[in-house]
Amino acid sequence: MSSTVPPELLRADEPAPFQIVQPQARSRFVLCCDHAGRRLPQALGDLGVAAAELQRHIAWDIGAAEVSLRLAEALDAVAILQPYSRLVIDCNRPLIAEDSIATISEDTEIPANKNLDSDAKAQRAKTIFEPYHAQLQAALDARMNQSPSPILVSMHSFTPVYRGVARPWAIGVLYHRDARLGHALLALLRAENQWPVGDNQPYAVDDEHDYTVPQHGEKRGVAHVEIEIRQDLIDSTEGQTQWAGILARLLPVAAAAIP
Numbered sequence: 001m002s003s004t005v006p007p008e009l010l011r012a013d014e015p016a017p018f019q020i021v022q023p024q025a026r027s028r029f030v031l032c033c034d035h036a037g038r039r040l041p042q043a044l045g046d047l048g049v050a051a052a053e054l055q056r057h058i059a060w061d062i063g064a065a066e067v068s069l070r071l072a073e074a075l076d077a078v079a080i081l082q083p084y085s086r087l088v089i090d091c092n093r094p095l096i097a098e099d100s101i102a103t104i105s106e107d108t109e110i111p112a113n114k115n116l117d118s119d120a121k122a123q124r125a126k127t128i129f130e131p132y133h134a135q136l137q138a139a140l141d142a143r144m145n146q147s148p149s150p151i152l153v154s155m156h157s158f159t160p161v162y163r164g165v166a167r168p169w170a171i172g173v174l175y176h177r178d179a180r181l182g183h184a185l186l187a188l189l190r191a192e193n194q195w196p197v198g199d200n201q202p203y204a205v206d207d208e209h210d211y212t213v214p215q216h217g218e219k220r221g222v223a224h225v226e227i228e229i230r231q232d233l234i235d236s237t238e239g240q241t242q243w244a245g246i247l248a249r250l251l252p253v254a255a256a257a258i259p
């Protein structure tokens with residue numbers, strides 16, 4: 001089966017591949033949410049995936065957008081959210097990664113992503129990945145000369161059970177080469193003494209599986225943290241408000257020592 005490339009991946013009446021919230025916000029924090037939505041471009045139909053599967057965590061980060069929006073408001077921060085499903089293209093994977101456009105996610109096959117030719121892959125990158133990251137870059141560009149310096153907070157959520165294994169952490173703090181903000185936030189969360197806090201759990205940031213932190217944080221010297229919240233804690237308004245409140249309280253404290 002060879003892939004067919006639709007003339008336009010996104011039609012004029014479909015949302016942009018980024019949502020910018022509070023573009024003029026004044027705080028040093030720049031929030032992003034790579035997996036905010038589960039929208040599919042109409043040109044791609046359902047990707048050959050059953051509707052129930054497209055509601056699951058494989059398609060998006062459940063609750064992460066709502067926490068990001070509330071956190072942005074509380075911190076007076078700009079937030080950039082990506083509304084299309086990660087099954088279209090994963091905005092937190094390098095384009096060269098094998099699962100940039102996943103053909104299987106957990107145990108679900110994504111038939112329409114199989115045997116894509118280079119034109120079809122390039123179209124997804126050009127239409128969704130690149131414009132989203134250009135907006136994130138621009139938001140940081142606009143704040144690079146500010147004092148204190150901008151801080152990138154990359155917001156995600158994780159499934160409580162993955163391949164039958166329960167994950168104990170309520171929240172994970174993820175970082176790689178630059179641990180300034182990560183270590184500070186980790187210490188503050190653990191000092192609350194209320195929940196298991198993951199140190200680079202359930203994932204660690206690396207160059208192979210991450211794009212946002214390496215590209216916009218590490219390469220630019222922008223202090224940053226990637227945050228993963230367990231989805232069952234933020235699948236309700238109460239949980240979303242609670243976790244946005246916790247982070248809005250602790251992030252400025254964690255960032256205070258960073259000039």
Ligand SMILES: [Zn+2]
Nearest residue numbers: 035061156157
């Ligand atoms: Zn995510």
